[in-house]
Every structure is written in C-alpha cells, then in structure tokens.
Amino acid sequence: MSTPAPTPTPRRGTRKKERTRRELLVAAIDAIAAEGEAVTVLDVTRRAEVSNGTFYNYFADREALIDAVIDEVVGTFTTTMAEIVEHEDPALRFATITALLFEHAAAFPQLATVMLRLDAMRRPETWGEAPLRPLGDDLAQGALTGRFDREPSAAVVDLVTGTMLRALRRIASDEHDATAEHRSEVIALLLRGLGLDPDEAETLSAVAVAAAPDIHRAHVDRALDPVLAQAAPSTPSAPGADR
Amino acid sequence: MSTPAPTPTPRRGTRKKERTRRELLVAAIDAIAAEGEAVTVLDVTRRAEVSNGTFYNYFADREALIDAVIDEVVGTFTTTMAEIVEHEDPALRFATITALLFEHAAAFPQLATVMLRLDAMRRPETWGEAPLRPLGDDLAQGALTGRFDREPSAAVVDLVTGTMLRALRRIASDEHDATAEHRSEVIALLLRGLGLDPDEAETLSAVAVAAAPDIHRAHVDRALDPVLAQAAPSTPSAPGADR
DNA sequence: GGGAGAATTGAGAGTCATCTCAATATTGAG
DNA sequence: CTCAATATTGAGATGACTCTCAATTCTCCC
DSSP, X not given: OOOOOSSOOOSXXXXXXXXXXXXXXXXXXXXXHHHGGGOOHHHHHXXXXXXXXXXXXXXXXXXXXXXXXXXXXXXXXXXXXXXTTTOSSHHHHHHHHHHHHHHHHHHOHHHHHHHHHHHHSSOGGGGGGOTTHHHXXXXXXXXXXXXXXXXXXXXXXXXXXXXXXXXXXHHHTTOTTOSHHHHHHHXXXXXXXXXXXXXXXXXXXXXXXXXXXXXXXXXXXXXXXXXXXXXXXXXXXXXXXXO | OXXXXXXXXXOTTOHHHHHHHHHHHHHHHHHHHHHGGGOOHHHHHHHHTOOHHHHHHHOSSHHHHHHHHHHHHHHHHHHHHHHTTTOSSHHHHHHHHHHHXXXXXXXXXXXXXXXXXXXXXXXXXXXXXXXXXXXXXXXXXXXXXXXXXXXXXXXXXXXXXXXXXXHHHHHHTTOTTOSHHHHHHHHHHHHHHHTOOHHHHHHHHHHHHHHHHHHHHHHHHHHSXXXXXXXXXXXXXXXXXXX
16 A cells, blocks of 8 residues: 555654755756746745745745755765766776766756856856866866876866866757767867877777766765755656666 | 938937947946846946936837847957958967957956856757857857868867857956966867867967957957947047047 | 927836745644 | 644735836037
C-alpha cells in the first residue's frame, strides 16, 4: 500500500518547516530562470503554492532569497567540479571538468539558466566579485597547472570562462546544435588555444565528453540535493540504471 | 515637383527637440550601465534633468527607450566593425576587428557596460535572438572565411563571442590587467584555438593591438554620434558650440 | 517684439511590489 | 484526544513606478 498520504508527510519528525523552505527554493530557481532579475516574491510564492506571508517565515527579504539561490546553484556546480578534481593529467582533468559542467547544465537546464542570469545580475562595480568568478578562476588555474607552460593569466581566464558560459547558455537553452559534437569541439578549441597539440586536443575532448554522463550520474545519485533535482522536470530523478 | 504642400521644411521650434531626445538617450545609457534591467524612467529623467512628463514626448513607453538604446549601442559597435572589414588577410582582419572592439570598449566604457548588460536582459527563450547575437556571428564568420579550414560552427561562435564578451567585461570594468598585453594575449589565444600557428598568432595579435588606437580614433572623429561620445566622460571631445 | 505652436512641467490616477501582523489552521508528543 | 507550539494565511500599510494631461513656459519666425 503505502499510498502517499494526501497530507504530504515525508517522514515523522521532519518539521514542515524544512520542506516548505526547500519548496520555496525550487520555486525561486524556476522563477529566476524565467524572469531573471525582475523576479518577485509573488512569482515565487505562487509557484510554491504558499501564501505571500509564508515567504517571510523563511527569508528575511527578497534579497536573502537571491543570496540563498546563489549559494544553492553555485554549490551544485562547484560540487560537481570538486568531484573529479583528482584527475592526474591536467589536460584531461580540464577536459573532464568542462564536459561535466556541460553534462550538468544539460541535465538541469534551470540551474544553468539561473547561474547564467545571476552572473549578469550584479552591478559593474561588483563584477569582479561575482559569484561565478571563483569558479572560473579555479577552472582556469586547474586547467593549466603542471601541464602547459602558460600561466593562468587574465586572458586565459577570459578564454576559458567566457567560452564555457557561452556554451552553457547554448546548452541550457537547448539549441539544436548543443550536441555531444558541439561540446567536444568546444573543449578541443579551448585545449588548442591553451597550447595543446591539435590531435591530442581532439582525442582528449572526445574521451572526456564520452565519459561525462556516467560520472555525472554517479555524482547526482550520491551528492545532489534531491529537492534541487526537482528543478529538472525533464529528468526522471530515479530512472533505471541504464539509459 | 518636390513638396507642394505646406511649407516644405518644418523649422518652427524643432531645434530643441533633437537635443532633448539625445540627452535622454545619453542619460539612459548611463542609467542602464549603473542600474541594468531595473532602470526606471525617473532614473533617466533625473539624469537628463528634465521632468518625468517630458520623457513621454520622446518615447512611447519605457520599453521603447530600451529598444532605442539597444539600437544606438549595438550600432556603435557594428559600425566600428564595418569600418575595417576590407582587410585582406582573414586572420589579420579578425585580429584587427577584435582589437578595435577592445579599443572601443576602453574608450566608451559605458557603452560596453550597457552592451554587456543588455546581452543578459532578455528571457531565456529569446537569447538566441539577443541583440548581440548577430555581432558575434558576424565576427566568427569573418574570422574564419578564407583562411582557416575550420567552418564557423556553433563551437567556434561560442569560443569567439564568449571570450570577447568576457574580455570586454574586464576592460569595461577597468580592471588592472585590462592592458594592451591582456588584449593581445586574448587575441592570440583565440587565433591559436582557431588553428593558427602559435608564432604567427602572437605576431598578428600584437600588430593588431598596436594599430587599433589610430584606426579607432579616426573612426570616432569621422563616424561617431557626438552626443553618444558624451557618454565617455574621459574623452576630450566637445570642442564648443552646442549649435 | 509678438504670438503661434512647440516643449516642458509636475501633480495625480492607477498599478503593483514588498513586507507586517493579527487571526486561523495544522502538527505531533504525551 | 488534547493542546501548546508551530506554521500559514491574506488583507492591508506603505511606497515606488509608469503613464496622463491641463497648465505653463519657451522658441524663434515674421
């Protein structure tokens, strides 16, 4: 039996409070993906199907919600990255990290869309400390250490983060050519720009893109907040092992 | 022949109108650079030092202003590009176009900031048709035609436009390393990623960056709307009479 | 200068947003 | 089942924003 009770009760002892907060977070992610900077508290509470007043039990104000969303979303991406940081060959590590981010964006387009929009929601004065900046710096640094003779200069950061954000945008908006070939070619272009031999760049990127889905699935099963996984309606959260 | 009707040229009291509209446009550029999507009509009219009501003599509504700003700002960048489109060697043309855009962004940081913010002000559904998309496509296309064996695929567009937008953001926010070296290295990285020989990439990019200031100055003197030039307070223009 | 028409003003109507709070409903341990 | 703690509700208070319009000021042609 175990018909889910009409009153949704996940488990005894779990305060309702926990669940409502997460529902608000998921609703906020959807709303920001759709509305961007212009999102309103009412947008969020309507999606979460709670009253306007309830919102203020969980967040001090609208700003606090935005901050919480930034933490959540950037968290899922950085966790995904940290997941495979122990790769040995720096070039392969870079390729794998990038391929994983693409995979993550394709699996959770709302999260990617929110990340991209948040990246632009800051004022010019604070662009330097934008939430995504550390992620880009880490990536560029990790891409280069120990393998290429090039230092992770500002130009390299621009090359890597700019290209990846642009490709993420394409993937998140589900354009027709956001295919595995597209991802692989993006990575190969980056590797070549960073100084890798063209042939090796092509091989490495193909390998990384091919390996990404399995790594990513394992990561999601293990580490991703199940409530956030709801934010990807197109992805069955507990599908069969195979695809 | 010609206009038979009432006095062929409308000249009664129509002088001021032109000027006010341009002042509103300049104020809007400043305001959007500072406030982004959240800009209000009052922000703009306060900056332009006109009353709220005056605004509606010139723009049907707030949306119309945004559209007009997009036209103006994207216009100045595409004009800059078209300026040097006749270069012979595609790689050098690409390097020069890029260097010119960097120069333009450094000379008119407000325009660059507005362009970058507008790029993110659209909804995800319309990102594909965002105002900056054609500019990026043109650039990627122009970069490759006739020289590289690579076709201007989606990956190439992502590489070129993403990197340039990121570098423009750095230049617009006046970060300490937005120097000539930075610009030159960005271009070299791109050229190498596109398939050019590393040494030639370095040489070409240095040449292009060195040549950019003169070309740009000539372009501004010749073609740029003088009112828009006001948007760059650091520019020593405005030689007097406000006709 | 005189005056017709262009240009501007700013108060105000209407809308919609954020956030509060007293009242009400729900939850779950004993 | 009971009831105190916990969570939710939704109608306002408040303020900011967009857009209108009758009244006023300004321009500049003659």
